[in-house]
Amino acid sequence: QSVLTQPPSASGTPGQRVTISCSGSNSNIGGNFLYWYQQFPGTAPRLLIYRNDQRPSGVPDRFSGSKSGTSASLAISGLRSEDEADYYCAAWDDSLSAWVFGGGTKLTVL
């Protein structure tokens, strides 16, 4: 059972906009920055969104993040087949003194 809660799966068709949610508590999302990671099978994760809504260089602006209270979401617009991957949210938890991850969401492009 992960501290952060994500839907296990999400899907969309090419060109669509999809969102992935992440919920937590005041000790993690509510009081700290939220991060999103993208992972393709057999490869290391990649930082996709940092500090709630910032994109590292090289990440397309089709990816956007937002946070409100103890929840956050990742939005992918203009969905493309190469976006098919696992997505994880993460935040520092002040009560646990630990990084906590969501269980991951497998995105399928239909």
Place this chain on the structure above:
Amino acid sequence: EVQLVESGGGLVQSGGSLRLSCTASGFTFSSYSINWVRQAPGKGLEWVSYITTSGSTKYYADSVKGRFTISRDNAKNSLYLQMNSLRDEDTAVYYCARGQISGDYLDGMDVWGQGTTVTVSS
């Protein structure tokens, strides 16, 4: 090229020990905090441990506290994870991941190694 390379994984019996290494290149290793993150087969990401630039502060997940020890040697651009009393549930790919901002900040992990596989067999 900014790079992290893990090594030291392998097959070990339950109750045994293993020491993982992570060697950095392409950046000033001593200026960045580093994490270990693992992923069990078919499962999600699980943070394991964090160490500050000087090694003075360390954090551990409850699941490994008292069994794993994180350390670093800045002169050798290397990070370590000493794993003792290994259990079946420690079987995973272990990644080292750099803190995004230089200094002792709890920030995103922007550079990841390719991972090293640890298999614990009973």
